[in-house]
Amino acid sequence: MSDWITVGKLDDIPRLGARTVITEAGEFAIFRTSDDRLFALRDRCPHKGGPLSQGIVYGNAVACPLHNWSIDLSSGEAIAPDVGCVRTREVKVVDGMVLLSA
Amino acid sequence: MQREKLVLIGNGMAGVRTLEELLKLEPEMYAITVFGDEPHPNYNRIMLSPVLAGEKSFDDIILNSPEWYAEHNITLHTGSPVVSIDRQARKVITADGTEAEYDRLLLATGSSSFILPVPGHDLDGVIGFRTIADVDAMLAAAGSHKNAVVIGGGLLGLEAAVGLLNQGMAVTVIHLPDVLMERQLDEESAKMLQSELEGRGLNIITGANTECLVGEGRVQALRLKDGREIPADLVVMAVGIRPNIQLAKESGLHCERGIVVDDTLLTYDPAIYAVGECVQHRGNVYGLVAPLFEQGKVCANHLARHGIGHYEGTTLATRLKVTGIELFSAGNFTGGEGTESIVMKDPARGVYKKLVIRDEKIEGCVLYGDTVDGAWYFELLRNGSDISAHRDQLMFGRTHLSDAGHGGENTADHMADSAQVCDCNGVCKGDIVNAVREKGLFTLDEVKKHTKAGASCGGCTGLVEQILAATVGGEYVAPDKKPLCACTDYTHDEVIKAVKEQRLTNREQAMSALDWHTPDGCPTCRPALNYYMLASWPAEAVDDPSSRFINERTHANIQKDRSYTVVPRIWGGVTTPAELRAIADAAEKYDVPMVKITGGQRIDLVGVKKEQLPEMWADLNAAGLVSGHAYGKALRTVKTCIGSQFCRFGTQDAIQMGIDLEKMTWASWTPHKYKMAVSGCPRNCAEATIKDFGVVGIDGAWELHVGGNGGLKVRVTDMLCRVTSDAEVLEYAGAFMQLYRENARYLERTAPWVERVGLPYVKQHIVEDAAGRQALYARFLESQRIGQKDPWAEHTKPEHRLEFVPMKAEA
Numbered sequence: 001m002s003d004w005i006t007v008g009k010l011d012d013i014p015r016l017g018a019r020t021v022i023t024e025a026g027e028f029a030i031f032r033t034s035d036d037r038l039f040a041l042r043d044r045c046p047h048k049g050g051p052l053s054q055g056i057v058y059g060n061a062v063a064c065p066l067h068n069w070s071i072d073l074s075s076g077e078a079i080a081p082d083v084g085c086v087r088t089r090e091v092k093v094v095d096g097m098v099l100l101s102a
Numbered sequence: 103m104q105r106e107k108l109v110l111i112g113n114g115m116a117g118v119r120t121l122e123e124l125l126k127l128e129p130e131m132y133a134i135t136v137f138g139d140e141p142h143p144n145y146n147r148i149m150l151s152p153v154l155a156g157e158k159s160f161d162d163i164i165l166n167s168p169e170w171y172a173e174h175n176i177t178l179h180t181g182s183p184v185v186s187i188d189r190q191a192r193k194v195i196t197a198d199g200t201e202a203e204y205d206r207l208l209l210a211t212g213s214s215s216f217i218l219p220v221p222g223h224d225l226d227g228v229i230g231f232r233t234i235a236d237v238d239a240m241l242a243a244a245g246s247h248k249n250a251v252v253i254g255g256g257l258l259g260l261e262a263a264v265g266l267l268n269q270g271m272a273v274t275v276i277h278l279p280d281v282l283m284e285r286q287l288d289e290e291s292a293k294m295l296q297s298e299l300e301g302r303g304l305n306i307i308t309g310a311n312t313e314c315l316v317g318e319g320r321v322q323a324l325r326l327k328d329g330r331e332i333p334a335d336l337v338v339m340a341v342g343i344r345p346n347i348q349l350a351k352e353s354g355l356h357c358e359r360g361i362v363v364d365d366t367l368l369t370y371d372p373a374i375y376a377v378g379e380c381v382q383h384r385g386n387v388y389g390l391v392a393p394l395f396e397q398g399k400v401c402a403n404h405l406a407r408h409g410i411g412h413y414e415g416t417t418l419a420t421r422l423k424v425t426g427i428e429l430f431s432a433g434n435f436t437g438g439e440g441t442e443s444i445v446m447k448d449p450a451r452g453v454y455k456k457l458v459i460r461d462e463k464i465e466g467c468v469l470y471g472d473t474v475d476g477a478w479y480f481e482l483l484r485n486g487s488d489i490s491a492h493r494d495q496l497m498f499g500r501t502h503l504s505d506a507g508h509g510g511e512n513t514a515d516h517m518a519d520s521a522q523v524c525d526c527n528g529v530c531k532g533d534i535v536n537a538v539r540e541k542g543l544f545t546l547d548e549v550k551k552h553t554k555a556g557a558s559c560g561g562c563t564g565l566v567e568q569i570l571a572a573t574v575g576g577e578y579v580a581p582d583k584k585p586l587c588a589c590t591d592y593t594h595d596e597v598i599k600a601v602k603e604q605r606l607t608n609r610e611q612a613m614s615a616l617d618w619h620t621p622d623g624c625p626t627c628r629p630a631l632n633y634y635m636l637a638s639w640p641a642e643a644v645d646d647p648s649s650r651f652i653n654e655r656t657h658a659n660i661q662k663d664r665s666y667t668v669v670p671r672i673w674g675g676v677t678t679p680a681e682l683r684a685i686a687d688a689a690e691k692y693d694v695p696m697v698k699i700t701g702g703q704r705i706d707l708v709g710v711k712k713e714q715l716p717e718m719w720a721d722l723n724a725a726g727l728v729s730g731h732a733y734g735k736a737l738r739t740v741k742t743c744i745g746s747q748f749c750r751f752g753t754q755d756a757i758q759m760g761i762d763l764e765k766m767t768w769a770s771w772t773p774h775k776y777k778m779a780v781s782g783c784p785r786n787c788a789e790a791t792i793k794d795f796g797v798v799g800i801d802g803a804w805e806l807h808v809g810g811n812g813g814l815k816v817r818v819t820d821m822l823c824r825v826t827s828d829a830e831v832l833e834y835a836g837a838f839m840q841l842y843r844e845n846a847r848y849l850e851r852t853a854p855w856v857e858r859v860g861l862p863y864v865k866q867h868i869v870e871d872a873a874g875r876q877a878l879y880a881r882f883l884e885s886q887r888i889g890q891k892d893p894w895a896e897h898t899k900p901e902h903r904l905e906f907v908p909m910k911a912e913a
């Protein structure tokens with residue numbers, strides 16, 4: 001039994017960037033911060049559904065490309081004063097491979 | 103780890119503001135204790151006038167509630183004056199014997215009303231105008247007595263007088279000089295103000311010297327030196343303020359008129375800082391909030407041990423906060439040798455404006471009756487902008503100059519609460535006013551964050567600032583020096599300079615050299631910094647895709663449904679059947695939902711999926727088409743008209759010139775988008791006079807125009823010069839573009855840039871200085887030699903394709 005799905009190599013995700021992955025639960029974005037932490041969020045901004053994966057990543061956050069809301073990567077919550085939340089999933093790296101919780 | 107101890111004496115505007123700035127930088131560094139003399143949390147002292155006038159309640163003007171202190175683990179002692187500082191033991195002692203030790207001490211004791219030492223000054227009913235307690239005393243007097251006298255016809259005195267008048271008292275203002283507000287107004291405007299106030303029922307006596315106050319127990323009258331006696335049950339002294347320096351002096355700190363501090367707000371004791379009205383900096387003691395806020399920012403930076411930022415003093419502007427009276431002044435408005443004055447009087451409308459000018463720069467201004475342009479003149483004054491190019495229009499205000507179509511009527515004061523201010527985010531005036539009041543916002547940045555007004559295109563920023571100003575008390579003054587963003591203390595100009603001087607060529611290096619506060623910066627500073635490095639060091643700088651907005655990273659415009667648009671370059675608006683066929687084939691092959699002719703003489707393939715982009719680009723590349731940069735802060739289009747090749751009126755070959763210009767400049771990055779156009783004759787069918795660089799053919803020559811744009815705020819170009827040869831057009835065009843690339847701030851288009859630096863500056867570099875122009879042109883060409891690459895061709899390479907496709911999930 002496996003609770004994790006393999007989505008690809010860590011090297012394929014740029015630092016301060018993201019890649020998307022299509023899963024049964026919809027499209028997710030996997031973000032990589034400057035210090036190599038990974039976060040997986042549903043790729044839909046809580047504001048108007050913008051593709052968060054295409055935003056600028058900084059610190060612990062990503063700025064949505066459509067109207068510049070900032071979303072906290074660890075909680076999926078919009079950073080105040082904006083309000084809203086997007087689903088997150090666990091990710092980890094094993095032997096250079098990125099695994100997403102099923 | 104044990105936190106260091108920070109003690110603040112003075113729970114007022116400057117001190118608490120400094121704490122706020124400090125908490126933004128280092129929330130965990132200090133255990134903070136605050137001592138305040140007044141029995142209240144920190145409130146907005148500026149708003150005491152509206153409280154007195156009955157327009158606001160005390161609750162409305164609280165800036166930091168007790169919960170705020172608790173939330174930030176700040177120990178607050180209210181009603182608890184500090185009576186001594188033991189600098190050896192590093193502790194402070196209050197009147198009731200409470201002691202607190204400190205590692206760092208911050209003094210922000212403000213000032214007190216100066217009470218004239220005339221006989222009778224200690225009678226009941228004689229007060230200053232400084233605290234909420236003073237306002238309570240005035241309101242109580244208004245409830246039970248009839249006659250009030252205000253001594254001092256300055257800003258504060260008049261606000262007190264009108265407030266008391268509103269409360270139903272009979273009010274006389276006693277003023278020693280011959281005109282009211284002599285420190286803020288010239289004679290003419292002071293006269294207009296006086297008659298307006300008299301019209302409202304104030305009794306004003308100027309040139310009047312107080313001899314004494316008479317009464318037993320409570321004051322009954324005020325006697326003037328000339329013997330006149332004025333009945334008074336309440337006397338408000340508003341003749342000036344005195345910095346509260348007693349405590350500092352007694353502890354042995356060096357004081358003159360105020361506590362003397364250096365440019366980092368440090369006193370003579372390295373453990374003690376001071377901010378606000380109690381300090382003296384470079385000989386100046388201030389009595390308005392704008393300088394205090396700047397001081398707070400710098401001081402917080404040093405308390406946080408970031409150690410950057412200097413306070414260099416503040417130029418002040420003042421406004422009177424009496425409802426219905428518009429009055430603004432700044433700088434040297436009396437004039438004098440070497441200055442000229444432009445004056446406009448319209449007594450019927452009650453308007454008076456005076457600008458004092460020296461060497462084509464504004465040195466001071468007084469506005470009465472219509473103060474809408476105060477902030478603009480003040481900005482020109484502080485920036486030292488050369489105004490010669492629009493001197494004849496200056497008096498009519500900014501809207502007249504460049505904002506045709508918006509009219510003057512939209513200005514903040516006259517707007518209804520329901521009027522929309524930010525058209526991008528649908529924010530109304532009322533939303534901004536409420537947010538400012540309820541959340542105690544003070545800066546434009548805060549307003550942008552909380553309301554989103556001005557956060558998108560920025561077109562309404564001026565208006566938002568005006569509303570902010572009016573709401574926080576008419577005294578909001580845009581900071582002299584705006585940092586690029588919250589991640590740094592440096593302004594755009596300082597960053598540009600550092601990038602050039604220190605040869606900064608990559609993000610990590612630049613952020614560490616410039617002490618960025620955040621590890622990765624933010625979406626505001628990263629793209630700017632990336633641009634500055636590329637523009638300054640085209641060969642060395644490392645372009646950072648993660649610092650580019652998505653459009654520039656994917657070389658296509660993102661749409662709201664996550665699709666993209668593809669716009670191939672159509673050189674000078676001229677295409678061929680073969681190119682059209684290739685575009686048509688691509689549209690069919692990739693099932694493009696819409697094909698549209700753009701406003702820029704090109705074709706837009708709308709609704710392309712991200713995965714399709716590299717394939718489509720490869721197909722278009724194969725037909726000789728390259729990226730049109732319709733998405734970038736870069737050269738966009740060069741529009742042309744038909745010109746002398748065919749047109750019966752044509753005097754010059756506009757088409758060929760357009761193509762040559764586009765071939766020379768395409769694929770260059772610029773601070774903001776950059777558009778050109780070439781018209782073959784003055785009929786100007788290519789609309790060259792609303793472009794960043796416009797070229798208009800005339801018989802035997804070309805006219806060159808700069809600094810225009812359509813868009814949010816239409817600005818017609820300024821005429822730069824005429825040249826006769828085609829080669830000169832290219833040279834001037836390249837040089838102008840390079841001047842803009844090297845000097846403008848990121849996201850500043852040529853129109854606002856030209857307005858800021860002034861047309862004479864541009865002429866001086868491009869027209870008058872031939873060697874300078876050629877050097878600019880050479881730098882432009884060199885940068886193009888290195889950087890002129892088609893991004894489509896680059897991104898169709900296999901190693902770049904990865905980011906366009908999703909990863910694969912495998913169970």
Ligand code: SRM
Nearest residue numbers: 659667699700701702703704732738811812813814815851
């Ligand atoms: C495609 C086009 C509309 C069209 O179908 O005609 C267009 C589309 C957009 N324009 Fe434009 N503008 C287009 C011609 C214009 C013109 C007309 C022109 O260039 O002659 C103007 C006014 C002239 C000017 O710029 O001075 C124009 C003034 C703006 C502005 C306001 C600029 C300003 O300085 O005030 C913006 C906002 C901005 O850039 O911040 C903007 C922004 C945009 C953006 C990029 C908005 C965005 O960020 O998503 C639109 C992208 C839509 C897309 O995905 O394609 N667009 N835009 C035109 C592309 C021309 C081209 O071939 O490259």
Ligand SMILES: Cc1cc2nc3c(=O)[nH]c(=O)nc-3n(C[C@H](O)[C@H](O)[C@H](O)COP(=O)(O)OP(=O)(O)OC[C@H]3O[C@@H](n4cnc5c(N)ncnc54)[C@H](O)[C@@H]3O)c2cc1C
Nearest residue numbers: 112114115116139147183184211212378379389390391577
């Ligand atoms: C009626 C009025 C209207 C104004 N309008 C404007 C305006 O329109 N625009 C503008 O720019 N400015 C205006 N000002 C000026 C502005 O309010 C001041 O510049 C600003 O409040 C100064 O801030 P501060 O922190 O230095 O002093 P304060 O705000 O006075 O704070 C100092 C605090 O320290 C306390 N304190 C002093 N000594 C001790 C001690 N030993 N122990 C404990 N606590 C102590 C005081 O009680 C006070 O609460 C106005 C002022 C008044 C009174």
Ligand code: SF4
Nearest residue numbers: 559659700701813814
């Ligand atoms: S005017 Fe420009 S920015 Fe506005 S909707 Fe049309 S294309 Fe988009």
Ligand code: FES
Nearest residue numbers: 045048050064067
């Ligand atoms: S959709 Fe993300 S900010 Fe609007």
